[in-house]
Amino acid sequence: MDRRRSPGVEPRPLQRLAEDNVETFFAEGYLTGLPVFDAQGVRKNLEGLAALQHSLGGRPLLEATYCQERCQPYQFEIASHPVVLDYVEDILGPNFFLWCSHVVSKEPHEKRPFTWHQDVAVAPIAVHQGHALHADLPVSVTVWIALDDADAGNGGLQVIPRSHRQGIIPHIDVVTHYAEDAAPGIPLELIDEKRAITLSLKAGEACMFHDRLFHGSGPNRSARRRAAMVLHYSRTEAQVDAKIWPNMKVRCVRGTDRFHFQPTWQDFERGPIDVFASDGADVPGVTT
């Protein structure tokens, strides 16, 4: 008998980042092509996505699922997948929480792009006063998991390599060629499109990036849907600005939270959860 295994307990597959992957993350601001789900996992994710969309009235899931991991086991299951957490641990260290997950599903021919932005500039989350971080380290990392195959044809994620070294850029309301609505973004004159690359990912693969990396995505010009699960994790020294996001609760998904700067949740709640509004307004895209 293999004495390292308890009877009935499957060993957890570890897919740690190699040292040179970690170096690449800090040099380029991102890593891509990370395997997470096998074919069976991909199928299960798509079934979960269809059920989630059905439960939300069948509407396109561009905004409706922000932070709904507190009430949607499907979202939480993906966000707490051990392989994902292993990757995150290799960048953030042993203690971190999940503060937001959401599905970005670009339906065929969806015109709306995601404006170029830095997650650190659009999310009011920072290291608590009294704690300091080395300037190269992110407060948060984002993991973007392809639920469908994603590429330049269907509005795959775009990044500007090494842009995370440009500091935090004040964001403005940006109107794009494709959408009339303005969304917070990096002023277009600061975007060097020639340096942008599109990350092509197969369903079940992920990319992860630094919270200062410039990223966004164009319209879906194809007949193929492009759905992704976007996950945001922060080291436990971080705190959300409660004046801006008063209902934000996080879940420590790896290690321990010694600080408790942020309210946490344990059991699934009845949803949808309204995390952003301070004035009782609805979660964008979600009706209560």
Ligand SMILES: O=C(O)CCC(=O)C(=O)O
């Ligand atoms: O999935 C996309 O197209 C972009 C998502 C994104 O940038 C974000 O959620 O911060």
